[in-house]
Amino acid sequence: MEIVVSMAIGVMGGAGVWLVLRPRTFQVLIGLSLLSYAVNLFIFSVGSLSTGKEPIVKPGLPADLTNYTDPLPQSLVLTAIVIGFATTALFLVVLLALRGLSGGDHVDGREEQP
Amino acid sequence: MIRLPIDPSLPHLLAAPILLPLATAALMLLIGEQRRRTKAVMNLVSTGFGLLLALGLLVWIDHVDKTAAFGVYLPGNWPVPFGIVLVLDRLSALMLVLTAIVASAVVVYATARWQHGGVYFHVLFQLQLMGLYGAFLTADLFNLFVFFEVLLAASYGLLLHGGGSARVRAGLHYIAINLVASLLLLIGVAAIYAVAGTLNMADIAHKLPLLPESDRGLLYAAATMLAVAFLAKAAAWPLNFWLPPAYAAASAPAAAMFAILTKVGIYAILRLWSLCFPNAPGALPPFGQEVLIWSGLATLGCGAIGMLASQTLGRFAGFSVIASSGTLLAAIGLAQTRLTGGALYYLASSTLAACALYLLVELIDRIREIAAIEEGFDDGGDDLRPFDTPALPEGSNLDDSEQVLTGRPLPAALAFLGLGFGTCALLIAGLPPLSGFVGKFTMLSVLVDGDLRAWALFAMLLISGLLATIGLIRAGMRHFWAGATRSSPRIHLFESLPLAFLLGICVLLTLRAETTLRYTQATARALHSPQLYVEAVLSARPVPPPRSSEPRVDQELPP
Numbered sequence: 001m002e003i004v005v006s007m008a009i010g011v012m013g014g015a016g017v018w019l020v021l022r023p024r025t026f027q028v029l030i031g032l033s034l035l036s037y038a039v040n041l042f043i044f045s046v047g048s049l050s051t052g053k054e055p056i057v058k059p060g061l062p063a064d065l066t067n068y069t070d071p072l073p074q075s076l077v078l079t080a081i082v083i084g085f086a087t088t089a090l091f092l093v094v095l096l097a098l099r100g101l102s103g104g105d106h107v108d109g110r111e112e113q114p
Numbered sequence: 115m116i117r118l119p120i121d122p123s124l125p126h127l128l129a130a131p132i133l134l135p136l137a138t139a140a141l142m143l144l145i146g147e148q149r150r151r152t153k154a155v156m157n158l159v160s161t162g163f164g165l166l167l168a169l170g171l172l173v174w175i176d177h178v179d180k181t182a183a184f185g186v187y188l189p190g191n192w193p194v195p196f197g198i199v200l201v202l203d204r205l206s207a208l209m210l211v212l213t214a215i216v217a218s219a220v221v222v223y224a225t226a227r228w229q230h231g232g233v234y235f236h237v238l239f240q241l242q243l244m245g246l247y248g249a250f251l252t253a254d255l256f257n258l259f260v261f262f263e264v265l266l267a268a269s270y271g272l273l274l275h276g277g278g279s280a281r282v283r284a285g286l287h288y289i290a291i292n293l294v295a296s297l298l299l300l301i302g303v304a305a306i307y308a309v310a311g312t313l314n315m316a317d318i319a320h321k322l323p324l325l326p327e328s329d330r331g332l333l334y335a336a337a338t339m340l341a342v343a344f345l346a347k348a349a350a351w352p353l354n355f356w357l358p359p360a361y362a363a364a365s366a367p368a369a370a371m372f373a374i375l376t377k378v379g380i381y382a383i384l385r386l387w388s389l390c391f392p393n394a395p396g397a398l399p400p401f402g403q404e405v406l407i408w409s410g411l412a413t414l415g416c417g418a419i420g421m422l423a424s425q426t427l428g429r430f431a432g433f434s435v436i437a438s439s440g441t442l443l444a445a446i447g448l449a450q451t452r453l454t455g456g457a458l459y460y461l462a463s464s465t466l467a468a469c470a471l472y473l474l475v476e477l478i479d480r481i482r483e484i485a486a487i488e489e490g491f492d493d494g495g496d497d498l499r500p501f502d503t504p505a506l507p508e509g510s511n512l513d514d515s516e517q518v519l520t521g522r523p524l525p526a527a528l529a530f531l532g533l534g535f536g537t538c539a540l541l542i543a544g545l546p547p548l549s550g551f552v553g554k555f556t557m558l559s560v561l562v563d564g565d566l567r568a569w570a571l572f573a574m575l576l577i578s579g580l581l582a583t584i585g586l587i588r589a590g591m592r593h594f595w596a597g598a599t600r601s602s603p604r605i606h607l608f609e610s611l612p613l614a615f616l617l618g619i620c621v622l623l624t625l626r627a628e629t630t631l632r633y634t635q636a637t638a639r640a641l642h643s644p645q646l647y648v649e650a651v652l653s654a655r656p657v658p659p660p661r662s663s664e665p666r667v668d669q670e671l672p673p
Contacts, residue, residue: 020294025286032293039297039304046308073307076256080300083263087293090270094286101279107286 005045013038025095025105032091036084040077047073128187128200130167131210131247134160139240147233154225157236161221164243165214172207176633184650186253191656195317201253201651204637205458209250209381212462215619216374216469217243219612223473224367226606231276231365238275242268242371249378253651255303255313258382262299262347266292269375272368273360284363291346291356299343305336316651319389319644322398334401337390341383341402348379349439351413358420358432366476369431373468376435377461380442384454388641389648393449403447407567410444411574413437418578421585427478427593430585431471434542437578438464444571445557451642453560455635460553462630463623467541467550470616473609474534478593480603481528527605532594537617539586544579549623554579556631 012034019031047070055071057063095105104111138160142153175185185202188194202210221239229235245265252258270292274285303313309325309332310318325333346353357376361369383406391401417437424430438460445457537548544554554575561572623630640646 020290028290032290032297035294035297039300042301043304046304072313073304076304076307079256079260083260084297087263087267087270087289087296090267091286091289091293094270094274094282094289097274098279098282098286101282107290 001049001051002045005041005049009038009041009045012041023106023109025098025107028107029088029091029095033088036080036088040080040084043073043077043080045073047071125185125187127167127171128185128202128251129189131164131171132200132244132251134164134167135240135244135247139237139244142237142240150229150236153236154229157221157239158225160240161214161217161243164247165211165218168207168210168214171202172211175202175204175207176636184647186651186654188654188656193656194652194654195312195314197656198257199253199314199316199651199654200251201316201647202251203647204633204640205381205385206250208458208462208634208637209377210247212377212465213243213246213250213374215616216371216465219469219473219616220367220371222608222615223370223612226608228276228365228367234271235275238268238271239371241265242272244268246374246378250381253315255306255315255318257313259296259299259303262378263296265375265378266296269368269372272371273364275368276365280363281365284360287356288360295343295346298339298346302336302339302341302343305332305339309333309336314651315386315389316648320648320652322390323396325398330398337386337401340386341405344379344382344386345409345443346379347376348383348443349376349413349436350409350443351416351436351440354413354416354436354439357436358424358429361432361435361472362426362428366473369428369475370469370472373435373472374465376439377442377465380439380446380461383443384446384641387446388449389644392642392644394644400449403449406447407444407571408447410440410442410447411570413440413443414571414574414578416440418574418581421578422581424585427471427475427589430589431468431475434464434471434582435468437582438468441557441571441575441578444574448564448568448571449642450560450564451638452635453557454638454641455631456553456556456560458634458637459556459623459627459631460550462634463541463549463553463620466616466620466623467538470534470613470620471538471542473613473616474531474538477531477603477605477609477613478535480605481531481593484603527603527610528594530605530610531603532590534613534617535590535594537620539583539590541617541620543582543586544575545583547624549620549627552624552627552631 016031016033016035016038019027019034022028022031048065050069053067053069055069055074057068061067099105102110138156142156145153171185187200187202188197189200190197192198217239224235224239242265245261245263245268248261249258249265252261270285270289273288274281306318307313309329310321312318312321322333342353349357361372364372387402387406391398391403393400414437417433417435417440420433421430421437424433441464442457442461445453445460539545540548541550544550558572558575561568561575564572
C-alpha cells in the first residue's frame with residue numbers, strides 16, 4: 001500500500017508543480033488544488049498507513065500503533081483541507097476579477113495581439 | 115523549573131490578544147455592511163485596547179524574572195504535549211507590542227480616507243491582527259500554521275482593498291506564492307510530526323537530540339521545507355521577487371500593516387532554529403546556519419541594489435523591507451547572543467520605520483498629484499494664467515526664473531512631510547542620531563570580533579547603508595526640492611497623527627536605547643538557552659477541576 005500512496009502523492013505533486021508553473025491562471029489554480037491534494041495525502045500517510053484500524057484505544061490492548069491508528073494526522077488533514085479549500089476559493093475569485101479587469105487569463109504576460 | 119509569582123487571573127490574559135480581535139471581527143460582521151462609523155470606532159477601541167494589553171504583558175514579563183520569564187497558558191486545559199499551548203516570553207512580548215503599535219498607527223490612518231475603499235476593511239484588519247498575535251503567542255507548530263493562514267487570508271483581502279487592475283494582478287501573484295509556501299509549510303510540519311511524534315515546539319526541541327541516526331535525514335528534510343516556507347514569507351533572496359510589486363500596489367494602510375508580515379517569517383525562523391538547533395553541547399549539530407547567513411547577505415545585497423535602482427518611493431520602501439529582512443536573517447544565522455540582541459533592537463526600529471515610510475509614500479504622492487493638476491496636463495489654452503507680475507519689494511533675492519526666493523511661505527503640510535521623510539530616511543539608512551544607527555552600531559560592534567562571515571555582514575551593512583542613503587537623498591530631492599510649484603497637499607489630522615506617533619516612538623527608542631537594549635539582550639540570552647523554554651513549557655500542568663463537596667450529578671445517573 002505504501003508504494004501506491006507514495007506514487008499517488010508523487011504523481012499529483014509533479015502534475016501540480018508543472019501546472020503551477022504554467023502561464024494561464026486557470027492552470028495555476030488546478031495546479032494548486034492538485035498540490036494541496038498531494039500534501040493532504042502526505043499528511044494522512046505520516047501517521048502510519050493501515051487498513052481497517054480505528055483511531056480508538058481499545059481496553060485491554062496496549063496503546064501503540066500496532067493496535068490502533070494515530071488520530072492526530074487525520075485531524076490535521078481535516079484542518080488543512082478546510083483551509084486549502086477556502087484559500088483556493090479566494091484564488092478563484094481573484095482569478096475571475098483579473099479576467100474581468102484585464103480581459104486575459106495570463107498570470108503575468110498579456111494576450112498576443114494579432 | 116521556574117516558579118513565577120503569578121496573579122491567578124493573569125494567565126488568562128495570555129489568550130486575550132487573540133480573543134479580542136476575533137470577538138471584535140465577529141461583532142462587526144453581525145453589524146452588517148453599513149454603519150462604517152460604528153465599525154471604525156470599534157476598530158479603534160479594540161486596537162487601542164490591544165496595545166494596552168500588549169504593553170501590560172511586556173511590562174509583566176520584564177518584571178517577573180530577570181533571567182528568563184515565561185507565561186504558559188493551556189487553552190484547552192489538556193496536559194502539555196497533547197494540547198495546544200500559548201507561551202509568552204520576551205521575544206513574543208516584543209513582537210506583540212510591535213504589532214500593536216503598527217496596528218494602532220495604521221487604524222488611525224485608515225479612518226481618514228481608506229476605510230471607505232471597501233466594505234470589510236475593519237473586519238479584515240481585526241482578523242489580520244488575530245493571526246499576527248496568535249502566530250507570536252502559540253507554541254504549537256500546527257497552530258502556527260493555522261495562525262499563518264489566518265493572517266495570510268486576511269492579508270489577501272487587505273491587499274485587494276481599494277480594487278483596481280494593478281492590485282488584483284499583484285494580489286494574484288501574492289496569493290499564488292503564499293499558497294505554495296503554505297503547502298511547503300504543511301509538508302514540513304507533517305514530516306516533523308512523522309519524525310518526532312509531537313507538534314509542541316518545546317517537546318520537539320526536547321526530543322530531537324534523542325532521535326536515532328536513521329531518522330536524521332527526514333528531520334533535516336522537514337526542517338528545510340519549513341525553512342523554505344518561512345524564508346519565502348520573510349522575503350529572503352531568491353524568494354522575494356513578489357514583495358516590491360505587491361506592497362507597492364497595496365493601499366497605504368495595508369502596505370504599512372504588511373511591514374510586520376515579513377517579520378513573522380523572521381520570528382518563526384528565530385524561534386524554531388534557536389529551539390531545535392542551538393549551539394549547545396548535547397544538542398544536534400548545527401544545521402542550516404551557513405545557508406541563513408549567506409542567503410541573508412544575498413537578501414541584504416538584493417535589497418540595497420533594489421533601493422538604489424527603484425524609481426518610485428513605493429518600490430523603494432519594499433526593497434528597504436527586504437534589506438531589513440536580510441540583515442536579520444544573517445544576524446540570526448551567526449547565532450551570537452549579543453548580535454541577536456542588537457538585531458532585535460534593529461528589528462523594532464526598522465519595522466516602525468518601514469511602516470512610517472509606507473504611510474509617507476501615499477502622502478508624498480499626493481504632492482505630485484496636486485502639482486500635476488496645477489500644471490495642467492490638458493491645457494487647451496482657454497484657461498491661461500494672468501501675466502500680472504506683482505511689484506517686488508526692495509532688495510528681493512531672485513532665483514533662476516526671476517522668482518522671489520525669500521518670503522515665500524513653506525506650507526505647513528509640506529514642512530511636516532519633509533520633516534517626516536527626513537526622520538524616516540535617517541532611520542532606514544541607519545544614520546546617527548536615531549534608533550536605526552543605534553541598532554546597526556550595536557551589531558557592528560559585535561561583528562568586529564568575528565570571522566570572515568561576520569566581516570562580510572559588517573561590510574554589507576555599511577554598503578547597504580550607503581546605497582540606502584543615496585536612494586533616499588535622490589527621492590528627497592525629487593519630491594521636495596525639484597518641484598516647480600510648492601503646492602501644499604491636504605493632509606487630514608488623522609493622517610499626520612499616526613506618522614508622528616510612529617516616528618515619536620522611534621525617537622523614544624533612541625532616547626531610551628539603554629533600557630531597550632537591556633531588554634533585547636535579555637531576550638537574546640533567553641533565546642540562546644532554549645532549555646529554559648523547554649522546561650518552562652513541559653512543566654506546565656493543567657488546572658485541576660474544582661472540587662465540590664457534593665458528588666457530581668453525572669456520576670449519579672444510571673449508565
